Amino acid sequence: MSIVVEGVTKFYGEQKALDNVTFTVETGKITGFLGPNGAGKSTMMKIITGFIPASSGKLSVNGLDVGEAGLEIKRQIGYLPENNPLYPEMYVREYLGFVAEIYKLPSPRKKIIDNIIEMTGLTAEQKKRIGSLSKGYRQRVGLAQALIHNPTVLILDEATTGLDPNQIIEIRNLIKEAGKEKTVMLSTHIMQEVEAICDRVIIIDKGIKMADDEIGKIYSVIKRPKQSVMIEFDREEIAEPLTAVSYISSAIHLKGNSWMVEAEGSEDIRPLLFAYAVRNKLTVLSMQNQESNLEEVFRQLTNG
Ligand code: ADP
Ligand code: MG
Numbered sequence: 001m002s003i004v005v006e007g008v009t010k011f012y013g014e015q016k017a018l019d020n021v022t023f024t025v026e027t028g029k030i031t032g033f034l035g036p037n038g039a040g041k042s043t044m045m046k047i048i049t050g051f052i053p054a055s056s057g058k059l060s061v062n063g064l065d066v067g068e069a070g071l072e073i074k075r076q077i078g079y080l081p082e083n084n085p086l087y088p089e090m091y092v093r094e095y096l097g098f099v100a101e102i103y104k105l106p107s108p109r110k111k112i113i114d115n116i117i118e119m120t121g122l123t124a125e126q127k128k129r130i131g132s133l134s135k136g137y138r139q140r141v142g143l144a145q146a147l148i149h150n151p152t153v154l155i156l157d158e159a160t161t162g163l164d165p166n167q168i169i170e171i172r173n174l175i176k177e178a179g180k181e182k183t184v185m186l187s188t189h190i191m192q193e194v195e196a197i198c199d200r201v202i203i204i205d206k207g208i209k210m211a212d213d214e215i216g217k218i219y220s221v222i223k224r225p226k227q228s229v230m231i232e233f234d235r236e237e238i239a240e241p242l243t244a245v246s247y248i249s250s251a252i253h254l255k256g257n258s259w260m261v262e263a264e265g266s267e268d269i270r271p272l273l274f275a276y277a278v279r280n281k282l283t284v285l286s287m288q289n290q291e292s293n294l295e296e297v298f299r300q301l302t303n304g
Contacts, residue, residue: 002027002153002183003048008057010043010207017043019207020057025153025200030179032198033187036302040207041187042082045157048185049079061153075103078146078182082157084138088131092122092141095130096148103149112148120144120174136167143174154178156186160193172197191294201294205302218297228290231273232258234283245269245276257285 003025010018018040025031035041046052048059050066050073059066064073087095096116100109117126120140125133130141139159146154159175160168175184176197188194194201194215201218203211211218235257242251247263254260263269270287277284 001025002062003185004058004060005044005048006058008044008047008054008059010040010047010052011055012043017207018047018054021204021207021209023202023209023212025183025185027183028181029199030175030184030186030197032194032201033185033204034189034191034194034201034298035187035204036189038206039189039204039302041189041204042157044204045079045081045155045185045187049077049155050074075149076152078149078151078154080139080142080146080154080156080159082161082187084142086130086138086141086145088129090130091126092128092130092133093117093126095141096144099145099148105149116144116148119147119177121170134167136163136170139163139167139171140174143171143178147178152182154182154184156184158187158189160188160190191298195294203298203301210301211297215294218294227263227269229261229263229269229273229287230254230258230290231261231287232256232285233277234285238280238282240276240280242273242276245272247272260290 001024005021005023008018008021009016021040021044033041033044043052047054048061048066050070053067061073062076064076066073090098093113096113097109100112105112117123120143122137122140122144125137130138133141143159146156156175160171163171172193175186178184179197186193186198198215200214201211202209242248242259242261247265247267247269248261249264250262252260261269261273273287274284
């Protein structure tokens, strides 16, 4: 285990931001830390990286006690804080030299800096001022500073928030690449991000851990009707209510001529829906089974 968090609670004054949170982050995997705004994600990441102390609980990174190990632990962790604070007046290459100095990386540092610039795709930008870069390139600089000392654990707080769709894909690819040889924990409030890059997901809401599992297994935690089917007819008015059809427990009228139908039980309701359409002289234009998705898991766990 790369990160072990045991019963961590954090108070800001009277407010409890984390409530007895326990989890582990496995070595060599990409773990998503998912939750709505204010859930406590950034707080947890600041605690793991040693920037703020927990009010109570125990944490270790690579077997080192957070809080006691000091600089030694910082050498093993790369951290991209939320909103990626950088020095806008500094030039990209100059800034990375400055970070290399902070970590006291061995000289000559030129090769280390060349490598990280190439790895994060900053070759053409290395002589530009950070303040003049697009947000996507600033995130690359943020990743470069998090990776420059070749840490084994990478903590990324909302690394793609505020980026345009192309930039999101580019940054996700960099994270996936880094995740091949490092343990990555990334926070996000975007479910698709977790589905796109993570092996595992920990869901947190109001400071409380709600779920913690492999992506494939997380779906089993939600209660869903056995089937959801989206059906579109050729007209809007229907006489016989859809809920009159066997097994159908609810029917929601969507836009235009479409309905979302939910059914209990394992009986395939699609033939019954066809028979219903024939009986009511309706033509079925389309019919789709709706898969469970992580969005649904998230909604159920954090709205309850
Ligand atoms: P997330 O990153 O999931 O959006 P945060 O960890 O930033 O959540 O915040 C969790 C809760 O703690 C929020 O209610 C937030 O307002 C509060 N909080 C965060 N930082 C501070 C702080 N420095 N002082 C007081 N309250 C804070
Ligand atoms: Mg945050």
